Amino acid sequence: MYTPPAFRDDDPESLRATMRAARLANLVTATADGPLVTPLPLFLDESEGEHGVIYGHLAKANPQWRVPPVGEGLAIFMGPDAYVTPAWYATKEETGKVVPTWNYVTVHAHGPIEFFHDADRLLDAVTRLTNLHEGPRAKPWAVSEAPAEFIAAQLRGIVGLRMPISRLEGKRKLSQNRNATDRAGVAAGLATSERASDREVAPLIPS
Template identity: 45%
Template sequence: MYQPAAFTENRPEVLHDLIRSHPLGLLVSAGSQGLIADAIPFLVYAGEGEFGTLRGHLARANPHGEALRDVDDCLIAFTGPQGYITPSWYVAKAEHGKVVPTWNYAAVHVWGKPRVIDDAAWLRRLVGDLTQSQEQGRAAPWAVEDAPEDYVNGMLRAIVGVEIPIRRIEGKFKMSQNRPMPDRVGVVDGLRAQGPQSEALAALVARRGDVPAA
């Protein structure tokens, strides 16, 4: 990942937080079948290994599972809040006009050697953890135990687990930190004016760019 100093973020706890809030990762591997990529949700277990461990699952019918058994490394890419930034939001546009559009985004890349897991008890714990991570806070949270046991067992037989001890992790939060403060303020105001769909990105620009509260 191209890492200008202004945008670099390598604190594991910050990167883990982005993974938890945006758990759908693009799993990429390169083996005898060539490059393969699949988007799957992951859980990150921070206390396991130097940088934590990722766990997820694939459909057993997905050939990527078999391919992962034969590779020594894979990449998982996570993307957080992102969006187009118009130069019309910059104070600099009115001052000298030497501005161009850009794209703000948060991303985390993870590398590690994958392990494919067939153990039914392991898979049952994983799907329980994954379900709980998404259902918590709901008025009527669904649990795996709500489905018939024989149905759950049949579904578990249709998947394989993937465990990836994190060997390397890096992040990039490109949030207008390289712009003068008046431009950063303009970006935050412009994003918020777009409505709720841009609020998460606006909050990150404000936080990472030390933009004072209005």
């Protein structure tokens, strides 16, 4: 990932926070026939390995797990993002030398990929992923609420994914390359946007 120094995020906790907050990631594997990509809900087990281990699952009908990967896999976790109009820059009125851009937060996790079929491991991964997303609900649903034979049948239709993280790349492109006045204009513009995603980016702009 191309990351100018001003946008690089090397803070481990910041990287993990972005990964935890992302509700959907993209799993990318290079193959002899070209890249394969699948959008997946993934979760990070921070207790395993130096950088943690990523878990998830794919449909058994998905060919991605059958094609031998070339090198390591890549999981892309996207954080908040927003379009930035030049109209928010004070520099626009001063010189007119401005162009649009896009602000965003992302983490790229690299590592060797293991696909597994063991029913117990699959049940554990599915249960942990379900608990992660059901936890905040007022009345969380649990995998154990469904009939055991139904869950067993569902597990036969998926393949587990385990990816120990070998390397993390983080990028927070949040107008750090603009002057303080321009950054203030971006933050104010995003904060008053009708788009909820824009308002999510506003407080991330450095003052």
